Amino acid sequence: MDVLLLSRLQFAATTMFHFLFVPLTLGLSVLIAIMETLYVRTGDEDYLRMTKFWGKLFLINFAVGVVTGITLEFQFGTNWSRYSGYVGDIFGSLLAIEATVAFFLESTFIAVWHFGWKKLSPKVHCLSIWLVAFAGSLSSLWILIANAWMQYPTGYTINEATGRAELTDFMAVVTQPFASIQILHTLASAYTLAAFFVMGISAYHLLRKQHTRLFGKSFRVALYFGLIFAIGTALMGDMSGLQVAAKQPSKLAALEAHWETETHAPFVLFFIPDEKHERNLYEFGTIPSGLSLIAFHSPAAEVVGLKDFPPDERPPVTVTFVAFRAMVGLGFLFILLMGIGWLLRNKLEDSPWYLRIMLLAIPLPYLAIEAGWVVTEVGRQPWIVYKVMKTSAAVSPIAVSQVLPSLLGFVLVYSLLGFVAYYLMFQFARKGPEPLKTGE
Amino acid sequence: MMLETIWFVIWGILWAVYFMLDGFDFGVGMLMPFLAKTDEEKRTLYHSVGPFWDGNEVWLITAGGVTFAAFPLMYAVMFSSLYSALMLVLFALIIRAVSVEFRSQVASPAWRAVWDLGMFFGSLLPALLLGVAFGNIFRGIPIDGEGVYHGTILTLLNPYGLLTGVVFVMLFLVHGAIWQAIKTEGDLHQRSLSAAKKLWIVLLLVAVVFLGATKFATKLWDNYAENPVLLLIPLAAVVALLATRLLLAKEDCWKAWFASCVTIVSCTLFGVIGLYPNLFPSSLDPAYSLTAHNAASTPLTLKIMLVVALIFVPIVIAYQTWVYVLFKAKVTKEDLAQGAY
Numbered sequence: 001m002d003v004l005l006l007s008r009l010q011f012a013a014t015t016m017f018h019f020l021f022v023p024l025t026l027g028l029s030v031l032i033a034i035m036e037t038l039y040v041r042t043g044d045e046d047y048l049r050m051t052k053f054w055g056k057l058f059l060i061n062f063a064v065g066v067v068t069g070i071t072l073e074f075q076f077g078t079n080w081s082r083y084s085g086y087v088g089d090i091f092g093s094l095l096a097i098e099a100t101v102a103f104f105l106e107s108t109f110i111a112v113w114h115f116g117w118k119k120l121s122p123k124v125h126c127l128s129i130w131l132v133a134f135a136g137s138l139s140s141l142w143i144l145i146a147n148a149w150m151q152y153p154t155g156y157t158i159n160e161a162t163g164r165a166e167l168t169d170f171m172a173v174v175t176q177p178f179a180s181i182q183i184l185h186t187l188a189s190a191y192t193l194a195a196f197f198v199m200g201i202s203a204y205h206l207l208r209k210q211h212t213r214l215f216g217k218s219f220r221v222a223l224y225f226g227l228i229f230a231i232g233t234a235l236m237g238d239m240s241g242l243q244v245a246a247k248q249p250s251k252l253a254a255l256e257a258h259w260e261t262e263t264h265a266p267f268v269l270f271f272i273p274d275e276k277h278e279r280n281l282y283e284f285g286t287i288p289s290g291l292s293l294i295a296f297h298s299p300a301a302e303v304v305g306l307k308d309f310p311p312d313e314r315p316p317v318t319v320t321f322v323a324f325r326a327m328v329g330l331g332f333l334f335i336l337l338m339g340i341g342w343l344l345r346n347k348l349e350d351s352p353w354y355l356r357i358m359l360l361a362i363p364l365p366y367l368a369i370e371a372g373w374v375v376t377e378v379g380r381q382p383w384i385v386y387k388v389m390k391t392s393a394a395v396s397p398i399a400v401s402q403v404l405p406s407l408l409g410f411v412l413v414y415s416l417l418g419f420v421a422y423y424l425m426f427q428f429a430r431k432g433p434e435p436l437k438t439g440e
Numbered sequence: 441m442m443l444e445t446i447w448f449v450i451w452g453i454l455w456a457v458y459f460m461l462d463g464f465d466f467g468v469g470m471l472m473p474f475l476a477k478t479d480e481e482k483r484t485l486y487h488s489v490g491p492f493w494d495g496n497e498v499w500l501i502t503a504g505g506v507t508f509a510a511f512p513l514m515y516a517v518m519f520s521s522l523y524s525a526l527m528l529v530l531f532a533l534i535i536r537a538v539s540v541e542f543r544s545q546v547a548s549p550a551w552r553a554v555w556d557l558g559m560f561f562g563s564l565l566p567a568l569l570l571g572v573a574f575g576n577i578f579r580g581i582p583i584d585g586e587g588v589y590h591g592t593i594l595t596l597l598n599p600y601g602l603l604t605g606v607v608f609v610m611l612f613l614v615h616g617a618i619w620q621a622i623k624t625e626g627d628l629h630q631r632s633l634s635a636a637k638k639l640w641i642v643l644l645l646v647a648v649v650f651l652g653a654t655k656f657a658t659k660l661w662d663n664y665a666e667n668p669v670l671l672l673i674p675l676a677a678v679v680a681l682l683a684t685r686l687l688l689a690k691e692d693c694w695k696a697w698f699a700s701c702v703t704i705v706s707c708t709l710f711g712v713i714g715l716y717p718n719l720f721p722s723s724l725d726p727a728y729s730l731t732a733h734n735a736a737s738t739p740l741t742l743k744i745m746l747v748v749a750l751i752f753v754p755i756v757i758a759y760q761t762w763v764y765v766l767f768k769a770k771v772t773k774e775d776l777a778q779g780a781y
Contacts, residue, residue, distance in 0.1 A: 063541035066494065067534040073504055074530050077519020081587070084519075088512020089737040096505035097748050099498060104756045108495040108763055115491045117778070119766055164512075166738045396520035397588045406527045413531060417538060424545050 004395045006403040007079040010410060012377075014071045016370055017414050021065035021421075023369055026140060026187060027194020028058045029133035034221060036126045046214050051129075053433035054198065054218070055113075057425050062110060064421045068414070079403065083384055083394035087165045090156055090173060091146055098142035106135035140190075141183050148179035150385050151376070152247045158388075165388070178243050182376075185236035188229045189372065192334055193365035195226025199341070200362035201429045203355035211432050212349060219348060227338040234331050238294075244379075245295035248386060249304045251379035252295055254315040255324035258305050265291040265303035275317045278307060315381045323374035330368035337361060441733065443742040447510040448719070448732040450749060452712030454506055456705040458499035459570075459608070460615075463704055464697075465493045467616015469536060469563025470609070473556065475620065475635060479549070481628050482556065486540060486781035487771040488623035493540060495760055497533070509745055513587070513735035514719040521581060521589030522573055525596055529566045529573075536562025544781040567612045568605040572596055575604025578658045578711055580723030583730075590724070600657040607650045610643040611707065614684070615700045622693045623771050633691065640685050647681065647707075659721075660714025670713055677706035 032054050039047035073095060076084050084092065112120070113128040120128070155172030156165045167173070202219035205211050245252045252258070257273035257280055258265065267290025271280040289299035296303075306314055337358065344351050384391040468489050476482040508515040519526060539558035546552075579600050582590040617636035621629055651674070654660050664670050680702035687696035715721070719735055722728035736742065 067537040077515050078523050078526060081516035081520035085513050085516035088508055089741045092508030092512050093741050093745055096509035099502040099505040100748060100752045104498045107498045108760055111491040111494055112763060167741050170744050398520055398523050402523045409531055
């Protein structure tokens with residue numbers, strides 16, 4: 001166990017835990033904003049009760065998302081100080097802008113929404129949740145611009161005298177396609193996750209035939225929303241793939257476990273990568289030119305194989321490959337489930353089999369999103385900034401005796417936090433909308 | 441050069457505003473076990489910080505983010521050399537936040553007692569440790585030319601570091617007690633008011649000791665000797681501290697709280713201005729010190745950040761002020777019945 005490995009474990013654990021809460025915050029805030037808008041425009045009290053019910057779950061989820069986000073900002077300095085010093089000129093400013101333009105807005109107006117029911121007019125109150133939703137998405141925009149820069153650094157130069165990366169073109173950093181597509185893909189997937197969350201919990205109550213009017217409405221609002229964004233996620237995923245193919249050839253090769261450089265590269269439906277012998281076993285279902293077509297939208301395109309990268313510049317193949325397959329497979333399943341929901345939209349209450357599937361499907365988008373991040377981050381290895389800085393060069397000059405306790409601390413505190421948060425959300429979700437007062 | 445100095449000042453102001461705002465949250469959290477006797481009183485105190493603590497904490501994120509953006513080398517060296525101390529601060533902040541949000545969700549007294557404990561330690565630890573960290577920065581940190589820290593967490597717990605920690609804790613206790621007096625009625629209001637007055641005496645004592653010790657343990661006073669007009673800052677701190685007590689005697693809580701705000705801001709600025717141009721002085725060799733000039737980002741980044749700050753920070757201040765005005769009233773039984781906390 002060295003500092004590098006422990007720091008990587010710690011960052012992976014804390015980011016993945018953080019991202020159990022972020023997508024729901026992003027998506028559910030929009031759904032709640034839609035519900036409250038429907039209430040303000042129609043005066044239908046069902047929508048008000050929906051707003052309050054989902055709002056309760058939202059607040060618990062939000063709190064954990066916020067506190068676990070701070071950890072990530074801290075760790076760039078504590079565990080990755082060589083990285084921070086090297087790229088702070090570019091990367092640091094993006095994080096600072098995120099806090100200034102987005103995070104303040106989100107954290108301030110969530111309180112306005114939470115405490116302002118009696119103090120504000122319905123319209124202004126509704127505006128406050130829209131601001132929270134907007135700020136959340138704006139926040140992810142800046143964070144993903146920062147992440148995209150690590151994937152495909154641009155608008156910078158290396159100053160040989162100071163040995164640091166320096167910003168030369170801010171607009172190039174902000175407007176690069178790698179970032180914009182990653183942002184849309186991430187937001188669409190977060191909205192899809194929230195739709196599944198609302199549909200799953202609504203399904204639970206519809207199955208028990210309780211509060212059916214209210215959960216029927218919730219289910220449908222989420223269904224229409226989710227159908228759009230499940231398709232959007234896939235479309236953006238495809239475009240994201242084109243970006244990876246063009247700009248991160250080693251990631252493309254790893255996520256398809258593609259060993260030999262070739263044109264007309266085939267796509268293989270099933271196989272098991274054998275990293276040690278640089279080959280794949282049990283190949284089944286080969287589609288000629290399939291990979292070239294998927295990755296470059298052209299059957300003759302050349303796909304660079306892993307063997308053309310020096311062994312110390314290849315990402316871990318099996319993890320990236322499995323995560324990618326899981327993400328894509330689940331993504332298609334989501335469109336299928338949403339599509340079925342669309343066909344059943346007028347007789348949901350009479351389709352218990354579908355409701356049961358949707359209840360069980362709640363964890364699946366979580367899995368897909370985590371898998372997506374594994375593809376993005378593990379697939380970029382061994383680089384922390386693609387082709388510019390290796391992860392091993394980025395770690396702080398600190399001791400195992402410092403990182404080990406903090407890692408154990410995170411495992412302990414986060415397990416407890418996760419347990420309590422999901423316990424509370426589970427309890428409130430099951431209890432349903434009416435007796436939501438906790439004031440005693 | 442000019443840009444770097446501007447960012448140094450902004451950097452100091454961000455920390456000062458953070459301490460001014462989250463300071464009263466910490467104070468309330470530390471006082472709660474001693475001043476709130478019943479569950480209802482505790483809930484009143486949670487309510488008194490409820491709409492604010494989250495927005496306040498973002499000033500810390502921004503102060504951290506700006507350190508990263510404007511002075512990346514300082515960020516890298518500060519966060520890695522203070523590793524264990526900052527991790528403790530982080531854990532404490534996490535526990536405080538979830539204590540505020542989770543406590544009210546279940547009515548069981550045992551459940552609530554656990555989160556009350558979290559609130560107390562989650563407020564005490566950051567207050568103390570941030571003070572210890574700043575005390576050590578004032579005094580100089582054993583870092584070498586590569587930014588590698590030569591010490592342990594115990595190195596930080598030297599008398600001057602601890603003294604600064606105690607100053608922070610006392611500042612926040614007084615600040616929080618006044619805030620409680622503003623937000624509460626009846627018995628709890630009276631208890632908070634008298635606690636503020638008593639704690640003020642202790643604060644005065646440690647402040648005097650701190651100013652004296654600073655003369656011997658640090659070089660902070662050098663800048664003031666060179667440029668006596670700057671003495672207005674520590675003078676403002678002293679005047680504001682005295683005004684706090686006078687206004688407390690008049691039971692004019694809001695004005696006393698504003699005076700306490702000025703005290704905290706000018707105390708922080710006293711330290712920051714004394715540091716200039718150092719951000720993170722080395723105690724091993726002044727040549728290793730990180731300064732506003734050798735740790736700064738490029739002029740381009742500093743310029744872009746300045747534009748962002750000049751546009752957005754006033755907007756943030758405007759809407760946060762609106763929120764403080766919106767929720768300025770005392771916490772009532774009706775608020776409690778609505779059941780957010």
